[in-house]
Amino acid sequence: MRLSTMFVPTRKEDPADAEVVSHQLLVRGGFIRMLARGIYDFLPLGWRSVRKIEQIVREEMDRAGAQEVHLPAVQPAELWQESGRWTQYGAELLRFRDRKGAEFCFGPTHEEVVTDMIRGDVKSYKQLPLNVYQIQTKFRDETRPRFGLMRGREFIMKDAYSFDVDEEGALKSYDVMFEAYHRIFKRLGLEYRAVEADTGNIGGSRSHEFQVLAETGEDEIVSCTECGYAANVEKAEIRLDVAEAGKPGGSELATLRTPKARTIEEVSAYLKRPAELIVKTLVYMADETPLIVLTRGDHQVNELKLKAYLNGELGRDVQELRMAGDAEVEALTKAPVGFAGPVGVEGVEIIADLAVEPMVDFIVGANLKDKHHVNVNHGRDFEVGAFADLRQAGAGDICGRCGGTLEAHRGIEVGHVFFLGDKYSKAMNANVLDENGDHRPMQMGCYGIGVTRILAAVIEQNHDDDGIIFPMAVAPxxxxxxxxxxxxxxxxxxxxxxxxxxxxxxxxxxxxxxxxxxxxxxxxxxxxxxxxxxxxxxxxxxxxxxxxxxxxxxxxxxxxxxxxxxxxxxxxxxxxxxx
Amino acid sequence: MRLSTMFVPTRKEDPADAEVVSHQLLVRGGFIRMLARGIYDFLPLGWRSVRKIEQIVREEMDRAGAQEVHLPAVQPAELWQESGRWTQYGAELLRFRDRKGAEFCFGPTHEEVVTDMIRGDVKSYKQLPLNVYQIQTKFRDETRPRFGLMRGREFIMKDAYSFDVDEEGALKSYDVMFEAYHRIFKRLGLEYRAVEADTGNIGGSRSHEFQVLAETGEDEIVSCTECGYAANVEKAEIRLDVAEAGKPGGSELATLRTPKARTIEEVSAYLKRPAELIVKTLVYMADETPLIVLTRGDHQVNELKLKAYLNGELGRDVQELRMAGDAEVEALTKAPVGFAGPVGVEGVEIIADLAVEPMVDFIVGANLKDKHHVNVNHGRDFEVGAFADLRQAGAGDICGRCGGTLEAHRGIEVGHVFFLGDKYSKAMNANVLDENGDHRPMQMGCYGIGVTRILAAVIEQNHDDDGIIFPMAVAPxxxxxxxxxxxxxxxxxxxxxxxxxxxxxxxxxxxxxxxxxxxxxxxxxxxxxxxxxxxxxxxxxxxxxxxxxxxxxxxxxxxxxxxxxxxxxxxxxxxxxxx
CATH class of the missing domain: 3.40.50.800 (Anticodon-binding domain)
Known part of the structure; x- marks a missing residue:
């Protein structure tokens, strides 16, 4: 096309509200314009690139045997009440009433609608497996929409849903999508990782995120340089470094003054000892029952792992897990916040990260104002109920799968595959007759790709000081x-x-x-x-x-x-x- | 694709709520399923056909030089307040508030949003002409959604908007779209007419509807067998049949009893005279001023023509035109409703349709209970203020353009082209500098195609007792x-x-x-x-x-x-x- 006739309004200045480079370049290049917070017009160049992304996604979904459908944006409340999400979803769900007063929402996702569609016409295992997908506009009323297309309120997503008679079939459908996603992101010309991910609130038990690597990504991920294992840090399995274990301990416990030194950094600086020799004491409330969690001073507790451990291996049924408030900490330890420690605390369970197990002669808070204990040893000075992998993975950690070394990246989540099981089909009575003539809920999977977010991710990964460097497949x-x-x-x-x-x-x-x-x-x-x-x-x-x-x-x-x-x-x- | 693996759930029974054949066949054929009133899931076959329609529309829009964009479904109230339509649009506009309480609507059309986008970046006539379009989901909260995809609430539309520096340019843009629409409907394999249409509430002064011919169409249109002139009956210009004129009159007026004969049919039956010899007397209220309108008994007044005539040739400024209520008629004529006539009524303007002019010795109500006058002649028994083309066109009428004969059709409106002038650009300050350095509002046009409605129209026009007969271009x-x-x-x-x-x-x-x-x-x-x-x-x-x-x-x-x-x-x- 002749540029003189095209609507490509480039600008010299970055928009005032643009914090990330993709947002800046999409506005300066005349690809998008803001209509309202988190809501954007796509101008001709921007829309061409979005359509190229759509087309690659569509071709690979078709090749994988998925069938394209189109489901409404406006969804009746009744279906969300059936699944239970009308109350669970919170304020991100944009709700409204039609002229007759009936309640609806602008769909942020389509599990309920697609389950309703399939249950109406699919009654037998002979009609399965099925995988239907759409490329369609969604709305999520984010509290803080920002970063342009990275976290918008109105956006375009490809969402697919698979239906199988049993789990074996569903996991096969999952794998087919997993492979299709690899083809999609390769064709888009992106550097990415498929990482194991937490299944969060959507339910289900198997899940991978597809993360485009970019320094500006909001997600932290690790991947193993040897076996290729990759995971969100919230989920990444790591192994204890055996070299850390085995040092002898046994020095006499002493109590030192550490005035105003509350944080690990302050204690480390005051006592002139590295954070690796300090044990951090964190008090959590598991549904109103206090719990002490210990990690090495330079490590972070991963609350998702902690909750999964409590409800999994320890067999608890914790609904809400949260950090204790100051008053709760002080009631338990009889000392101001910042000086909590495991020694002498009674009536509370203590669990510790694996990396604490080999530590000897370490430092902890003394449960006294402005005091820390040194030369502390677990098993002698206090008892740990259980050691478990409770910490956030990071660069240099040991891969939990192969013993290799993990490297850290930042990523932008652009795709997600989920095995849902019968979460929706059970709640919504989406049953089929199996080979034995028994009714059973279908086994589902759901598979999302953030189409408009990919455009932002492409730019976050491919730009220089002069502007965007489009991969050929996505260039307008x-x-x-x-x-x-x-x-x-x-x-x-x-x-x-x-x-x-x-x-x-x-x-x-x-x-x-x-x-x-x-x-x-x-x-x-x-x-x-x-x-x-x-x-x-x-x-x-x-x-x-x-x-x-x-x-x-x-x-x-x-x-x-x-x-x-x-x-x-x-x-x-x-x-x-x-x- | 192998049918055994496809999601094509055909059914034997028509859905209970389906009144038209396209709705029946789309459901029975497994093309759509209802999610809520006027809101439909598109299943794989239905969506394939929609995408074929979209693609033909897209190719012809591109060929005509229009540039594809994508505008949000969720639109801020502020823009609609600027144009004045936030209050004018009525309950069809689905309104809601976001989590922060700001007002939005689900866009039923995009004049405001597109005008806002263009005014932000277009400042000079050198950047014009521009024509941008999108193919996108709209929502209109119809009181009575029905006929499946024919009158849904959520639907897909192609909407285009042209921007020019002056009216000459805008009309050129209009003509380019007009030709593109002809190519589109020809490629779709449809029998259709481009008809002159009323411009209604959207404003502007030139407008054509593209109507797919089908017996079940909601619109009445006429077209000339000779010159090709076609128009909505609301708008169609017709000419007086010269053969009707010139008969001598002058018989003596008489008053006959016509007990309980109120309607034209009843009077015609009672007096054994054809409706063509009766003059119908209708009382209208033009903003609280009464007005008598006369037509031949077998003709219908066209209120759009009547209002246009009052405000146009007669130079009035009538806002609301409505039929008078019973009490108002009785106050004016001193007789029960059904016996009103023009003879002896005082203080009220009388205008008549052109077809009344040549009538002599005709029948009218006598303004007396159960009485009609016969052998009435205008000019002698009462005066007509003006004769004008005020009636609905119909089959057999004479073409107002060439004198040929009109034929009547029923049509389904699937496209509409509008010259808008500066209605939106003026209200929203969308100005450009012209060649002389003066600021002036851009001249706009808007051009819609009902993409999902076309699928229904195709079927209304192409089916038999066994099912759908798809034109090759639209077949899934x-x-x-x-x-x-x-x-x-x-x-x-x-x-x-x-x-x-x-x-x-x-x-x-x-x-x-x-x-x-x-x-x-x-x-x-x-x-x-x-x-x-x-x-x-x-x-x-x-x-x-x-x-x-x-x-x-x-x-x-x-x-x-x-x-x-x-x-x-x-x-x-x-x-x-x-x-």
Missing amino acids: YQVVICPLHLKNELVVSEAERIYSELQAAGVEVILDDRDLRAGNKFKDADLIGIPVRLTLGGRGVENGEAEVKVRHQSENEMIPLSEVVDRIKALTRDARGER | YQVVICPLHLKNELVVSEAERIYSELQAAGVEVILDDRDLRAGNKFKDADLIGIPVRLTLGGRGVENGEAEVKVRHQSENEMIPLSEVVDRIKALTRDARGER
């Missing part, structure tokens, strides 16, 4: 032709010839026919991230040459005019589906 | 292969061979691999309206033949197996884009 156009001297007839006629020939070959090409200086044309081309720029200058064209510049490379190359079209066709071949 | 699949004897290896292997070869050629093909009888397979194939059915029977295949049946033809044809693929490729060529 593949090529921009910049004729520099619009009064030079040869320049113009060659630009037009190449423009027509590329269009005829199916290349998506912009002709920058605006009467602007080279610098301005290049600035816009770099900003909007078109992968290939072809520049026709007066002198070059008279010498029979034009300049090809690939956005992600620093070098330019002069190419004979007669070869330009073939070269560009070669550079764009994959994106045009010629393989 | 083009071909269904029915192998009849799944235990006959030759049948199965030939079916599989043809299935693969057609898929490789880009033909969209279903293989009905279900173990069902021929009758059941044919029933489903007819119901879902696949254009071409290929049947492989045991005997036929052994003779080297298969049966090709085109859905809209009654004849079958036996074709050598070796020619089947080429024949089907030829039948589906257009739909596959090979021209």
